[in-house]
Amino acid sequence: MERRRVNHFANRSRQKPFKKPFKSVDEIGGVPLLFTALSTRTIVNITVENLAPCRKLLRVELDAKVVDETFDTITRDYQKQASLPGFRPGKAPRDLVAKKYEAEIQGEAKRKLIGDAYRQALEEKKINAISYPDIEEIQFGRGQSLQFAATIETAPDFPLPEYKGLAVKREIKSVTGEDVERALKLLAQQHAQFETVARPLQLGDVAVVNYTSTSEGKPLTEMAPSAKGLTEQKNFWVDITPNAFITGFAEQLVGAGASERRTVHVDFPADFVTKELAGKKAIYAVEILEVKAKVLPPVDDALARNFGAENLEKLRAGVQLDLENELKYAQTKSVRGQILSALLAQASFDLPESAVAQETKNVVYNIVQENTKRGVGRDLIEKEKDQIYNAAATSAKERVKIAFLIRRIAEKESVQVSQEEVLQRVQAMAAAYQIPVDKFIKDLQKRNGINELYDQIAHEKVLVFLENNAVITDVPAAEAKPA
Numbered sequence: 001m002e003r004r005r006v007n008h009f010a011n012r013s014r015q016k017p018f019k020k021p022f023k024s025v026d027e028i029g030g031v032p033l034l035f036t037a038l039s040t041r042t043i044v045n046i047t048v049e050n051l052a053p054c055r056k057l058l059r060v061e062l063d064a065k066v067v068d069e070t071f072d073t074i075t076r077d078y079q080k081q082a083s084l085p086g087f088r089p090g091k092a093p094r095d096l097v098a099k100k101y102e103a104e105i106q107g108e109a110k111r112k113l114i115g116d117a118y119r120q121a122l123e124e125k126k127i128n129a130i131s132y133p134d135i136e137e138i139q140f141g142r143g144q145s146l147q148f149a150a151t152i153e154t155a156p157d158f159p160l161p162e163y164k165g166l167a168v169k170r171e172i173k174s175v176t177g178e179d180v181e182r183a184l185k186l187l188a189q190q191h192a193q194f195e196t197v198a199r200p201l202q203l204g205d206v207a208v209v210n211y212t213s214t215s216e217g218k219p220l221t222e223m224a225p226s227a228k229g230l231t232e233q234k235n236f237w238v239d240i241t242p243n244a245f246i247t248g249f250a251e252q253l254v255g256a257g258a259s260e261r262r263t264v265h266v267d268f269p270a271d272f273v274t275k276e277l278a279g280k281k282a283i284y285a286v287e288i289l290e291v292k293a294k295v296l297p298p299v300d301d302a303l304a305r306n307f308g309a310e311n312l313e314k315l316r317a318g319v320q321l322d323l324e325n326e327l328k329y330a331q332t333k334s335v336r337g338q339i340l341s342a343l344l345a346q347a348s349f350d351l352p353e354s355a356v357a358q359e360t361k362n363v364v365y366n367i368v369q370e371n372t373k374r375g376v377g378r379d380l381i382e383k384e385k386d387q388i389y390n391a392a393a394t395s396a397k398e399r400v401k402i403a404f405l406i407r408r409i410a411e412k413e414s415v416q417v418s419q420e421e422v423l424q425r426v427q428a429m430a431a432a433y434q435i436p437v438d439k440f441i442k443d444l445q446k447r448n449g450i451n452e453l454y455d456q457i458a459h460e461k462v463l464v465f466l467e468n469n470a471v472i473t474d475v476p477a478a479e480a481k482p483a
Contacts, residue, residue, distance in 0.1 A: 161346030
């Protein structure tokens, strides 16, 4: 019989690689989740062939009797609902119904038989499949045994490295009064006023300028077509602070007054975001239109009220708490980063190609989105696509490796995520996005988001476990390892 590739599960939502809940649920917040129960089947034969690390070929043969029983059951279901000319609904003869709906009955039987047999085979052979199977139908029909092959990717099998008692360093630091005052000044900066003044530019001022630029006697756009903003601007505001705009640009305007012209020389750094200009020299013809002094409001009760605080004392207390929370978060992030780095260094195993490929796509998407927000043009992103992909692939491999390590630790330590924990997370997210909970749950289900929340919460719990079981040494800030 001719072999055919078939998509037996097209009507089911695909599950992302290694996105399985650590504990299943039947219902969350009154919205049912679809989980297919494993049916009891008589499988004549199951064989497993290792094609590559994390890749297997599963061959399954299902007894002909089970095939015929499934056809009979589905045909009876169709007979109960069928409405054929000359017969009352549900009273049409079975042979007429089978003939009329042969294609539908056959398709449903195939999906059910292969789906149930595939799940049973995975359970029987204890295979941890992590991706959508590639099913190849070999034999199927009434009166015949069902034979199919499934190419699947599996979770890697590896010995867990020692994950308890990992040595990490935590920097000793506390929030000082100076930190609080500095933060209050930064808040005041958000309400700064800019007043035009009749004096030369000083550090800390803002210059309103027109400029044009060239490199090697040519406009910058001849070297970098996307660099229009770097080539010419009118009414451009420049902070007169070190490293503002282009390194070395602002300092050369100090001492200039309104209506004055300056020639500014700059060296684009080797890692400049516009690669065509990296390492190049440029000359800017600058006309100063206005000199503006930055005037900060006093740090007082009026400023506090602008930020929703009753008075300055309440604002200061709030800033102190925020800084302490930020410090605690940074310390925790550093400690956990060291723990994960130690785990990665100890573990060596092959990774499923599909999981790495999917995560690489996710990382590339994030990199492109980040650069787009920073104003990097699509043409430049396209030119740098190979570099972006290579960086993303390296990051993706580490992420996937960490995910499998975390999952294995969760299994070994019996880390569980309750339905209530997921519901609490869903409710908090729905409130943050101002979306009704029921609608938010349905949206999550459409993109497999419930399972992702289970993984997310389980991941967090494992990190807490690892941190609680690590050997943490407090050290001065300079000695702490970066996360």
